[in-house]
Amino acid sequence: MSDLLQQIAAAKQYIQGFSATRPLAGIILGSGLGGLVEDITDRIEIPYADIPYFPESTVEGHQGRLILGNMQGRPVVAMAGRFHYYEGFSMQQVTFPVRVMQALGVQTLLVSNAAGGMNTAFKVGDLMIIRDHINLQPEHPLRGRNLDTLGPRFPDMSEPYAKTLINKAKEIAAANNIPVHTGVYVGVQGPTFETRAEYKFMHIIGGDAVGMSTVPEVIVAVHAGLKVFAMSVITDLGIREEDNVITHEEVLQAAAEAAPKLTRIFRELIQSL
Structure with missing residues (x-):
């Protein structure tokens, strides 16, 4: 067995020592959007630091806990x-939790993020439903030896975000x-x-919003055969006025204010599964 398969196991x-229930859906919450976990009942919270081979989040606005429970x-x-x-x-570390979710039984992955808007209508x-993405990250999560038990060597990415979930x-x-x-998300480092x-430049090549996450997790989810839905909260504007400087604190504030709308959509989307 490879090291990765051993780590996932x-x-x-x-x-599973905390709960033997097989989760139907996995949720990844972005900057300032952790409040969605309050909608999860019968919660069991596990710090990332306690889970074998999980990294620990170092960014403000990312709480660093795995939550098991029920939603709707x-x-x-x-x-x-x-x-x-x-x-x-x-x-591999960034996307490791997606591998673990799939091993636990997850069939659908819902992803949220805070993003910079480049579309003049934003x-x-x-809120922007991601219908496609452009990967400008400098490393690919599937680089290296492929493990056929996890997914195919060359996964098809023609529909990384499930149209059925987008329409719902x-x-x-x-x-x-x-x-x-709805729009195209550009993933950068x-x-x-x-x-x-x-x-x-990123707007010219087809991007509507840009962020520093999501794309690696989505690639691995598609590789693992999961259905994916993703949504961005537009927390700043790349088409901003010359004197408008972006800060992480402003991003967190904008995300927190938009979170109730995103939460409602996620909650009812999960109920429809």
Whole structure:
């Protein structure tokens, strides 16, 4: 057995020591969006530091706990805080929790993030359903020897975000009078926010929003055969005025203010599974 398979098995065994329930859905919560876990009932919270081979999140706004429980009557596992390549982790470490979720039984992955808007129709606090992405990260999470038990050598990425989930989320948003956009997410390394020229470049190549996460986890989820839904909270604007400087504190504040709308969509989407 490879080292990765052994690590997945060890983490799975440890987590199942707290609950033998097979989660139907996995949730990854981005910057400032950890409040969604309050909607999870019968919660069991496990610090990342206690789980074998899990990294520890180092970023403000990422709580660093794995949550087991139920949402809308569906068993779920949620990451309150994620890992980023810019923190110094390898892509295998960044995406390791997705592997563990799949091993626990997860069939659908819901991902959220805070992102910078590049579409002129966007405002701070808007929600964007991700319909596709552009990967500008400097490392690929599937680089190296492929383990056929985890997924194919060359996974198809023509529909990384499930259209059925996108359409259902649009229905939920409309029924709750929540305006949503759909668009293309550009994944970059970070940790610097983008220059104005970089924002312009990424918009020219087809991007509507940009962030420092999500793409690696989605690639591994698709490799593992999971259905994926992802949503960005637009927390700043790359088309900003010249004197508007972005800070992480402002990103967290904008995410927190938009979180109730995202939570409602996630909650009802999970209920529909």
